[in-house]
Every structure is written in C-alpha cells, then in structure tokens.
Amino acid sequence: MATEVERKTDIGPPHFEQFLHPLMKENYGKWKYHETLEPGVLAHTGDAGTLYSVRCASPRLASTNFIRTMTGLADKYADGYLRFTSRNNVEFLLADKDNIEPLKKDLADLNIPVGGTNNAISNVVHTQGWVHCHSSATDASGLVKAVMDELTDYFTSEKLPARIRLAVACCLNMCGAVHASDIAILGVHRTPPVIDNASLPNLCEIPTTVASCPNNAIKPTSIEGKTTVTVDEDKCMYCGNCYTVCPAMPLADPLNDGVSIWVGGKISNARSEPMFTKLAIPYLPNNPPRWPEAVDAVKNIVEVYAANAKPFERMGEWIERIGWPKFFDLTGIEFTKYHLDDFRFAGTTYRRSTHNRY
Amino acid sequence: MAADVSIDQLADDMYEIVADSAGKKKLKAGDLTKAMTAKYGDAITRKDCKAAIKQLIDSGRCVYGYFGGSSIELPRTEGAANE
Amino acid sequence: MADDLKIPLLEELEKGPWPSFVSDIKSMADKSEVAADLLRQLEKSYEDKRGYWKHGGLVGVLGYGGGVIGRYSALPEEFPGVSHFHTVRVNQPSGWVYTSKALNEIMDIWDEHGSGLTNMHGSTGDMVLLGTNTDELEPTFQALTQKGWDLGGSGSDMRTPSCCIGPARCEWACYDTMDLCYNLTQEYQDELHRPMFNYKFKIKMSGCPNDCVASQARSDMAIIGIWKDEIQIDKDAYAAYMKDGFNIKDLVVDMCPTGCITADENDIEIDDSNCVKCMHCIARLPKALAPGKERGATISLGAKAPIVEGALIAQNIIPFMEMEKPYEELHDLIERIWEFWDDHGKARERIGEFIERVSLATFLENTGLDPLPQMVQEPRDNPYIFYEEYYAEEDEEAASDE
Numbered sequence: 001m002a003t004e005v006e007r008k009t010d011i012g013p014p015h016f017e018q019f020l021h022p023l024m025k026e027n028y029g030k031w032k033y034h035e036t037l038e039p040g041v042l043a044h045t046g047d048a049g050t051l052y053s054v055r056c057a058s059p060r061l062a063s064t065n066f067i068r069t070m071t072g073l074a075d076k077y078a079d080g081y082l083r084f085t086s087r088n089n090v091e092f093l094l095a096d097k098d099n100i101e102p103l104k105k106d107l108a109d110l111n112i113p114v115g116g117t118n119n120a121i122s123n124v125v126h127t128q129g130w131v132h133c134h135s136s137a138t139d140a141s142g143l144v145k146a147v148m149d150e151l152t153d154y155f156t157s158e159k160l161p162a163r164i165r166l167a168v169a170c171c172l173n174m175c176g177a178v179h180a181s182d183i184a185i186l187g188v189h190r191t192p193p194v195i196d197n198a199s200l201p202n203l204c205e206i207p208t209t210v211a212s213c214p215n216n217a218i219k220p221t222s223i224e225g226k227t228t229v230t231v232d233e234d235k236c237m238y239c240g241n242c243y244t245v246c247p248a249m250p251l252a253d254p255l256n257d258g259v260s261i262w263v264g265g266k267i268s269n270a271r272s273e274p275m276f277t278k279l280a281i282p283y284l285p286n287n288p289p290r291w292p293e294a295v296d297a298v299k300n301i302v303e304v305y306a307a308n309a310k311p312f313e314r315m316g317e318w319i320e321r322i323g324w325p326k327f328f329d330l331t332g333i334e335f336t337k338y339h340l341d342d343f344r345f346a347g348t349t350y351r352r353s354t355h356n357r358y
Numbered sequence: 359m360a361a362d363v364s365i366d367q368l369a370d371d372m373y374e375i376v377a378d379s380a381g382k383k384k385l386k387a388g389d390l391t392k393a394m395t396a397k398y399g400d401a402i403t404r405k406d407c408k409a410a411i412k413q414l415i416d417s418g419r420c421v422y423g424y425f426g427g428s429s430i431e432l433p434r435t436e437g438a439a440n441e
Numbered sequence: 442m443a444d445d446l447k448i449p450l451l452e453e454l455e456k457g458p459w460p461s462f463v464s465d466i467k468s469m470a471d472k473s474e475v476a477a478d479l480l481r482q483l484e485k486s487y488e489d490k491r492g493y494w495k496h497g498g499l500v501g502v503l504g505y506g507g508g509v510i511g512r513y514s515a516l517p518e519e520f521p522g523v524s525h526f527h528t529v530r531v532n533q534p535s536g537w538v539y540t541s542k543a544l545n546e547i548m549d550i551w552d553e554h555g556s557g558l559t560n561m562h563g564s565t566g567d568m569v570l571l572g573t574n575t576d577e578l579e580p581t582f583q584a585l586t587q588k589g590w591d592l593g594g595s596g597s598d599m600r601t602p603s604c605c606i607g608p609a610r611c612e613w614a615c616y617d618t619m620d621l622c623y624n625l626t627q628e629y630q631d632e633l634h635r636p637m638f639n640y641k642f643k644i645k646m647s648g649c650p651n652d653c654v655a656s657q658a659r660s661d662m663a664i665i666g667i668w669k670d671e672i673q674i675d676k677d678a679y680a681a682y683m684k685d686g687f688n689i690k691d692l693v694v695d696m697c698p699t700g701c702i703t704a705d706e707n708d709i710e711i712d713d714s715n716c717v718k719c720m721h722c723i724a725r726l727p728k729a730l731a732p733g734k735e736r737g738a739t740i741s742l743g744a745k746a747p748i749v750e751g752a753l754i755a756q757n758i759i760p761f762m763e764m765e766k767p768y769e770e771l772h773d774l775i776e777r778i779w780e781f782w783d784d785h786g787k788a789r790e791r792i793g794e795f796i797e798r799v800s801l802a803t804f805l806e807n808t809g810l811d812p813l814p815q816m817v818q819e820p821r822d823n824p825y826i827f828y829e830e831y832y833a834e835e836d837e838e839a840a841s842d843e
Contacts, residue, residue, distance in 0.1 A: 010631070012627045013532040014543070015534075016534040016609075024538075028608050029617065031612035034612065044610050053610070061465070061559075061560055061571070062462075062465060063558055064548040064557040067544060068545065074540075083537050086537075086655065129492070130486035130491075131479070131483060132512060135496075145462060146457075155459075172747050173747075176564050177659040211383070214748055247495055247515075267657055268650065269651070269720065270651060270719050270724065271697075274657050286490045288450060289454050311691070312696060344750070386636075386788060387637035387638075388637065392784075404780075408635075412504070422506030422636060427597045427636075427639065427788050427789045428506055428598065
C-alpha cells in the first residue's frame with residue numbers, strides 16, 4: 001500500500017519551461033521566420049538555429065496506447081519533445097532535419113497521416129457524442145472519422161484555396177463552439193423531451209427541474225395528485241439541460257435526431273473580420289456507422305469551394321463575394337424556410353437592397 | 359472590522375441558509391455572499407465569505423453541485439439524479 | 442474478456458485512411474473492461490441511434506467544485522464496466538508542450554486508476570482523462586498532484602485558461618502568451634477550483650490576430666496580441682520574394698482589406714496608420730514582413746456557444762494594453778469585471794449576455810472603462826437615447842441669460 005502523503009491542492013499546472021525543447025528556450029521570443037518545407041512539416045528559424053515541427057493527425061479520443069506510441073516516436077526522433085495543437089494534432093519537435101524522413105516513415109507505417117498545415121483541412125474540433133455525452137443528438141468521433149476518411153487527401157496536401165476549419169458538435173450546446181468554423185456539423189434534436197409522468201415524481205426534484213430550463217419552458221403541474229412538470233413545446237429548443245437533472249425527461253429520439261450542416265464561419269482576423277457559421281442544410285438523418293448523407297454534403301461543399309474560390313479566400317469570404325443565392329445554386333443545396341432566421345435580431349439577416357445577381 | 363464576525367460564524371450562517379433551501383432552490387456561492395453582506399454589511403468582506411465557503415466545503419458540511427451552473431448544497435447520495 | 446466483443450457497426454470505422462478511434466479503444470479492451478464495455482454500449486448507440494448516458498451531478502474531489510464531470514451509463518446492468526464513467530480534467534501546460542517522460546507518467550496514472558482513454562485535448566484546453574469510477578477520483582487526484590499536476594475547471598468557475606504556443610515557437614507573438622497563461626492560472630487557483638461565479642468564465646490567449654486558440658469565438662475574455670507601430674519590412678528579403686516571381690498584386694496588394702499597401706516588383710510601402718493588423722501580408726511574406734515593435738494585446742469579451750441567448754463572437758473592450766509582468770493592470774481589470782458580473786449577473790448568464798442585458802454603457806461605467814469608438818462597428822442608428830444630463834428649469838433660464 002502507498003504510504004500516506006501530504007494532500008496537495010491548488011498547485012496549478014507544471015511550469016511549461018521544463019517541457020520546452022532546448023531550441024525553443026534559446027529562441028524564445030526571438031524567432032525570425034518560419035517556412036513550410038512540405039505539408040505537415042514546418043521549420044521555425046531563430047539565431048540559435050532551426051526547429052522542425054512534424055504534424056500528424058490524431059483521433060483525439062486517444063488511448064494511453066496511442067499516446068505512448070507518440071511519446072515513443074518523440075523519444076526516437078525528437079529528444080522526447082512533443083506538443084499538441086489547438087486542433088488536436090500531434091507535433092514532434094525536431095532539432096535534426098535528418099530525422100524528418102524516418103519519422104514520417106514510421107508514422108506512415110502506423111497509418112497516421114502527416115499534414116494539417118496552411119491551406120489544408122486540419123483535424124476536426126469536436127465534442128463527445130454518444131461516447132460520453134448525455135444530451136448528444138449524434139456521435140461525434142464516428143462522424144469525424146467518416147468525414148475525414150473522405151477528406152484525408154486534403155489533410156495531407158495544401159491544394160485548397162485557403163484553410164478549411166471543420167468542427168462537429170453533437171447538440172446545440174456546442175461544447176466545440178462550432179459557430180465560427182468554415183464547415184460545421186451540428187447534431188440536432190427536433191422534438192422536446194418526453195415526460196415519464198409515472199416515474200418523474202420519484203426521480204426528480206421539481207424546483208431543480210423547473211430551474212434547469214434556460215428558456216423557462218418547464219412548469220410544475222399536477223397529474224392524479226402527483227406533482228410533475230409540463231414542457232411548453234413552443235419554447236423548447238432541445239438543449240437537454242432538463243434531462244441533466246431529471247432522468248425522467250429523456251430527449252433522445254432515434255426517429256428524429258440527426259445532423260445539420262453550417263458554413264462560412266471563421267476566427268482569424270486575416271483580411272475579413274471573424275464570422276459566424278450560417279445554416280446550409282437544416283437536417284440530414286443520423287445514419288451510423290458512416291453517415292453517408294452528411295459525408296457527401298460536406299465533401300460537396302468542399303469541392304465546390306475548392307473549384308470556385310480565389311487563392312487565400314476562406315469559405316465565408318468566398319460566399320460573401322459570390323452571394324448566398326449563388327452558393328445554394330453552385331452546391332445544389334435546397335433553400336428552405338428553415339434558413340430564414342426567426343430568433344432575436346432575425347431582421348438583421350434580411351436583405352434590404354436590390355443587390356441581386358441574375 | 360472583519361474581526362467582528364468570525365469565519366466560523368459566517369460558515370454557520372451560510373450552512374443554515376443552504377439547509378433551509380435544500381430541495382427548494384439551488385444556491386450559488388454568490389447567493390451566500392450576498393446574503394451575508396445583507397446581514398452584516400461592512401463588517402465582513404468578500405474574502406471572509408470565500409473563506410467561509412471554503413471551510414464549509416473542506417469540512418464536508420456542504421458540497422458543490424452542478425445543474426447547468428454550480429451550486430452549494432447539502433451532501434447527498436452520489437448520483438442522486440441517477441437513482 | 443474482449444473475446445466476446447461483437448461490434449460490427451463500429452468495426453466499419455476501422456476502415457479508411459484516418460486514424461480510427463475504434464481500433465484505438467479496441468487496443469485497450471483486453472486490459473480494460475471499461476474500454477470493452479464502452480465499445481459495447483457505443484455499438485448499441487449505433488444500432489439504436491441514440492446515446493445512453495446520464496449526467497452525474499455531484500462527484501469530485503474534496504474541496505474542489507470543478508475538474509470532474511460525473512457520468513453514468515443509463516444501462517449499468519448491461520454494461521457494468523461503464524456504470525460510472527466520470528471524466529477528470531487535468532490542467533494542461535501552457536501551449537500543450539510536453540516531454541515524453543511527463544506524458545508517460547500521466548498515462549501510467551490513468552492506466553492504473555481509469556479506463557486508459559483520453560481526449561488530447563478537450564475543447565477548453567484540458568487534458569481529458571475519460572472514464573473512471575467515483576472511488577478512483579481521490580487516488581487519481583493524489584497521484585497527479587504528486588507528479589506536479591492539478592485539475593482544471595468545470596461548472597461556474599474560471600475555466601482552465603489556454604494559449605497558443607506564442608514566443609516559444611512563433612515569430613508573430615506580440616506578447617508572452619505562455620507566461621501570461623501560467624500567470625493567470627496560478628493567480629486564480631481559487632476561482633478555478635471553487636465555482637463562485639454566475640456561470641463559466643473562459644480566458645484564452647493568442648499571440649497575434651490569427652488567433653490560433655480561437656479566443657474570439659470560444660472565450661469570455663480573449664487576449665489577442667497586437668502592435669501599434671509600423672510593420673517591420675526587410676527590403677532584401679522582399680527583393681528575394683520578388684526575384685522568385687511572387688505575385689505581389691494578386692496575393693497581397695489586392696487582398697489588403699484597407700488598401701493600405703502600395704507595392705510592385707521593386708518596393709513595398711505600407712500606410713500603417715490605415716492598417717488594421719489583419720496579418721494577411723505578413724503571412725504571405727513571412728521573411729520580409731513582421732509585426733511592429735510596439736507590442737501588447739487587445740482584449741475582447743463575451744464569446745460563447747448558443748446556450749442561452751445565442752452564440753456570440755467576442756467584442757472589443759480594450760484596443761491596446763501593454764502585457765508585461767507582473768500584469769497588474771490586467772489582473773485589476775479581470776477582478777473589476779468579475780466583481781460587477783458577480784453582483785449583478787443572473788444565474789447562468791455569461792459575461793457576453795450580461796453586457797447585452799445591462800447595456801455596454803452600464804458595463805463600462807461600472808468597470809471603470811471609457812467608451813471608445815473602437816468598441817463599436819458604428820454608433821447607434823436609433824434615437825431612443827436615455828439622456829442622463831439635462832437642465833432643470835432654473836438652469837435653462839440661467840443658460841438663456843448668457
């Protein structure tokens with residue numbers, strides 16, 4: 001048995017300096033420029049020398065086996081230094097240029113793609129889905145795998161006009177903040193929670209359940225002398241917060257849950273200002289394990305964009321230039337009443353000019 | 359003037375409020391702080407309230423809960439939302 | 442035993458060129474019944490097209506109100522391995538830099554105390570250790586702290602701050618994101634571990650307007666590096682690009698959002714007074730152009746996902762602040778914002794929604810900030826102004842006497 005040790009709290013994370021590659025320490029704040037040697041391989045140069053970063057994909061939902069494989073490669077080629085990017089890629093930090101090719105070969109043998117730099121589709125930012133989440137309308141890891149299997153070629157190359165940032169969120173709580181991505185897949189519930197009136201009084205605290213609704217759609221009521229709740233279906237936006245506190249209000253609906261597709265958001269300030277994603281396709285069915293409808297829809301948008309956008313024009317910038325009618329025209333996506341906003345400030349999205357292209 | 363009201367006293371007062379509202383309303387840390395400020399005014403500070411909450415939690419008299427936002431509650435059976 | 446692992450739908454996801462999470466979890470299934478049952482339950486989800494999880498509510502380690510997310514299977518009898526499947530968030534180091542040794546130590550801990558499954562990393566930035574039971578939480582926590590690691594945030598607390606790699610590997614970093622991220626995380630340990638706010642508060646730090654950590658979309662406070670003076674130009678390097686046939690007109694001059702670049706094969710001039718620091722030209726010509734020398738950060742507030750009042754992208758609140766140790770001005774600002782939001786915010790109201798509800802003017806007044814034209818796209822276009830200064834009748838007479 002472990003001996004009793006003093007319980008530590010509030011120590012915070014370790015200081016990052018102990019994890020920095022020696023070249024990162026020496027060039028800290030003094031880097032001069034960087035180059036892309038090939039897709040997935042960056043070279044950053046400062047007075048102390050050049051550091052090579054080799055970037056590869058990861059499933060993000062990764063086992064300790066996968067991480068140990070990565071650390072093993074870092075030990076073999078990168079003096080034990082590696083990092084993760086904000087989009088869940090792994091980066092090996094190499095001082096020796098001659099290690100790039102052997103590392104790439106080892107990664108290729110493990111079937112791990114190298115890429116994700118510049119005008120590529122980088123790894124997908126995504127949420128937990130059916131792997132871990134109680135309110136998910138779809139799976140996230142499976143969708144990502146199915147989509148990226150079709151788009152791996154865009155990860156390992158830089159042949160797009162500009163980068164495409166993909167995101168997947170499994171319900172509108174959007175833990176992955178997909179609202180500013182070039183293309184986002186968003187899981188949607190389309191029906192309010194079903195109330196199990198028989199068990200609710202025993203399972204749930206009524207005040208807590210009422211308070212859990214962000215839209216005040218839940219009210220207490222009495223059925224056969226027992227206190228339960230009702231949901232104002234017009235107010236419900238299917239967030240699942242009530243199910244969080246009350247298991248007698250399941251939201252999952254296999255018949256109606258599915259995914260929606262959103263386009264044209266961006267975060268960087270390059271050229272244009274950051275933009276929200278906008279609705280492209282309001283509903284596609286959940287069709288595991290490979291979600292062919294969603295995969296085809298994303299691939300179609302990517303290919304139409306790739307064929308039509310100018311160099312360094314992001315998805316949203318391209319659509320702004322050609323106009324939304326043409327976007328729907330070129331992609332063959334149907335424009336429906338669901339594309340018309342009806343929430344707060346909906347009017348700001350209505351066109352108030354004669355600027356139409358014919 | 360903070361010495362007028364001890365941290366123990368604040369923790370006891372807070373505990374009472376939490377116990378009173380159990381099953382009725384989930385209280386946030388801020389609700390407890392506001393209640394104490396209403397009761398003692400300038401005789402206490404935010405720091406005192408933080409210390410009192412820390413004492414309540416560290417002693418196990420209260421626990422943190424979560425239902426969309428965080429709350430401070432009486433300890434209860436694990437996974438009560440699950441049973 | 443994993444011999445009876447029948448997951449034909451999931452096994453479809455072992456095909457194809459992208460790394461397969463199914464193959465990866467399967468590789469754990471022999472030694473971890475949690476991993477095996479996770480796959481079994483997930484297979485059922487794929488069959489039935491629905492999830493089978495319940496939110497857990499109250500689990501954690503003593504003294505902390507954040508860092509652990511309780512999760513339970515809705516089908517514990519069928520899948521006992523995942524009857525508890527709690528998540529432990531571990532505060533990542535600045536910039537997600539690791540050594541193999543440090544990472545392997547964490548993997549050892551997680552193999553011993555949990556499912557052996559992780560997310561590297563979660564949306565907020567933490568290392569996410571995915572799946573353990575309640576009894577293992579405290580031992581996991583103790584093992585982590587013995588190796589120098591601590592938990593991240595969850596619930597209504599300051600969430601784990603995160604930052605880009607900054608000056609550690611980027612020539613565009615306009616301030617030390619790595620150091621500031623560490624500084625804020627350590628300064629506000631109490632706020633990180635003990636939820637005391639109306640709702641979550643995320644802080645993200647990017648070294649330049651490219652915003653590699655998506656702070657403008659994903660954090661309540663976005664601290665983005667910026668410069669005030671002239672873009673630095675290396676004329677020799679510029680000449681080298683031109684010699685290589687770089688298309689300066691199409692790829693730079695015509696794409697500058699303010700048209701402030703005049704350039705041809707021989708020379709480049711930038712009207713910096715009209716430059717909005719979008720970085721497009723710098724990104725195209727990284728050897729020839731660099732951010733200016735007078736550097737700091739611009740601070741924006743209020744980005745969030747849709748719940749409750751709709752998604753927001755952060756709004757600019759401080760056009761420029763110097764970002765030097767010990768960051769007192771920033772600490773002071775953060776604390777003023779927290780105090781006002783604490784006192785007047787509603788439960789589950791993020792700072793962005795709070796500012797919209799109380800009005801930007803009220804927010805500025807109460808946090809000691811002055812209104813600036815940089816804070817808006819344009820001044821108001823409606824005349825419903827709530828005037829606070831006006832003359833009483835006597836004053837009016839006095840005024841007309843003049």
